[in-house]
Each structure stands twice: as structure tokens, then as C-alpha cells.
Amino acid sequence: GAVVSQHPSWVICKSGTSVKIECRSLDFQATTMFWYRQFPKQSLMLMATSNEGSKATYEQGVEKDKFLINHASLTLSTLTVTSAHPEDSSFYICSARDRELRGLESNQPQHFGDGTRLSIL
Amino acid sequence: DAKTTQPPSMDCAEGRAANLPCNHSTISGNEYVYWYRQIHSQGPQYIIHGLKNNETNEMASLIITEDRKSSTLILPHATLRDTAVYYCIVRVEWEWGGATNKLIFGTGTLLAVQP
Numbered sequence: 055g056a057v058v059s060q061h062p063s064w065v066i067c068k069s070g071t072s073v074k075i076e077c078r079s080l081d082f083q084a085t086t087m088f089w090y091r092q093f094p095k096q097s098l099m100l101m102a103t104s105n106e107g108s109k110a111t112y113e114q115g116v117e118k119d120k121f122l123i124n125h126a127s128l129t130l131s132t133l134t135v136t137s138a139h140p141e142d143s144s145f146y147i148c149s150a151r152d153r154e155l156r157g158l159e160s161n162q163p164q165h166f167g168d169g170t171r172l173s174i175l
Numbered sequence: 176d177a178k179t180t181q182p183p184s185m186d187c188a189e190g191r192a193a194n195l196p197c198n199h200s201t202i203s204g205n206e207y208v209y210w211y212r213q214i215h216s217q218g219p220q221y222i223i224h225g226l227k228n229n230e231t232n233e234m235a236s237l238i239i240t241e242d243r244k245s246s247t248l249i250l251p252h253a254t255l256r257d258t259a260v261y262y263c264i265v266r267v268e269w270e271w272g273g274a275t276n277k278l279i280f281g282t283g284t285l286l287a288v289q290p
């Protein structure tokens with residue numbers, strides 16, 4: 055089945071550091087990827103839609119300058135948490151959907167990575 | 176906001192069928208229902224999806240009512256490894272800016288399979 059890989063799986067860094075998280079679709083191409091954030095004991099919250107070759111679309115309340123998204127190829131999207139602070143500590147998860155299934159594309163499921171646990175000290 | 180409501184938690188005995196309900200009374204005619212599950216500290220795992228017909232795959236069955244206002248996910252023989260939070264999602268197809276295909280997660284159902 056479709057595989058989405060995230061890297062790193064966990065990261066610990068000092069306050070003020072910028073952290074980049076990668077999301078790769080390993081066996082399919084994705085024009086659209088999605089980034090979520092999940093705090094302990096809460097559900098996933100959609101942060102933004104990453105569009106290959108164009109600007110990301112952010113959900114209301116998500117700071118564009120804080121969470122930089124780049125989707126430079128059909129298999130890679132990156133999320134950079136700039137000047138991270140302890141309140142940015144969370145579980146970040148990406149998802150992607152296969153663009154090649156023409157005709158069926160409209161209902162194909164998204165596949166999720168295993169997430170990146172970010173801890174800011 | 177999520178377009179679905181689910182009970183916050185359910186228990187099921189190992190080996191028995193687990194039936195997880197979901198209400199989606201505002202679903203539109205061409206919107207699909209998706210089910211995912213999330214085991215602790217992992218990304219969500221796709222289970223099944225459907226439009227109006229019942230669906231079955233190697234993991235589960237999905238029963239959708241005729242009026243499409245509710246559905247039930249059935250795990251035929253639950254095991255301890257099926258303990259997870261199960262999310263029922265109606266995908267957001269369109270917004271004012273065009274097609275979105277976003278998944279908005281609700282709070283899900285925590286299924287605890289008991290030995």
C-alpha cells in the first residue's frame with residue numbers, strides 16, 4: 055500500500071531554534087500533502103495544505119511565518135517551525151494522497167506518516 | 176468543524192465483533208465517509224471508506240444507512256492490537272476557494288479491547 059515517510063521521528067532542541075520536518079511519499083506522487091498537529095490527549099488539527107509548486111494554504115489561526123511549508127517536488131513536502139518555543143512542542147503529522155489514480159482520485163484516501171514528536175526545551 | 180459525532184469510548188471483548196457508530200446527519204450527497212484509527216503515538220491508519228453502499232475489506236466492514244446520516248464500522252473479531260482511537264470523517268470537498276479534499280478530525284472513539 056501507499057507509504058508516507060516522515061523524518062525525523064523525534065527531535066529535541068533549544069528554544070529559538072528552527073526545525074525542519076520532511077514528509078515523503080515513497081511509492082506514489084502527491085500534488086497535495088497535508089500537515090497536522092496533535093497535542094497530548096487531543097485530536098489531530100489540520101494546520102495547512104501543501105501544494106506542489108505553489109504556496110501552501112493555511113488554516114485559520116495558523117501563522118504562515120511561523121510554520122513555513124515548501125512542496126518543491128511531487129514526493130516531498132517540508133514543514134519548518136521557525137524560532138521554536140516550548141509551546142510549539144507537539145506531535146506533527148503529514149498525509150498525502152496518490153495523484154495517479156485518475157478517475158478514482160476524487161475519493162482515494164489520504165495516507166499518513168508516523169509523525170514527528172517535537173520537544174522544545 | 177468536524178461533521179461527525181462519535182461516542183467518546185467503547186469496550187469490546189477480545190474475539191468479539193466491535194461495532195463503532197458514527198453520526199453524520201449533515202452529509203451531502205457526494206461526500207464520502209472515511210474511517211481511520213490511531214494507535215498511541217503513531218500516525219492515523221486508513222481503514223475503509225464508502226459513499227452509500229456497504230463496503231468490506233480485509234480490516235473491517237462499513238455499514239452506511241440508507242439515508243446516509245449514520246454509519247457503523249465493524250471489526251469482526253477484535254484483538255488487543257485493535258485498541259486505538261477510531262475516527263469517522265466526512266471529507267471537506269469544497270470551500271469558497273475551490274476543491275480542498277481536507278480531512279477534519281473530530282474527537283473519535285477510544286476502543287478498548289479487553290482480554
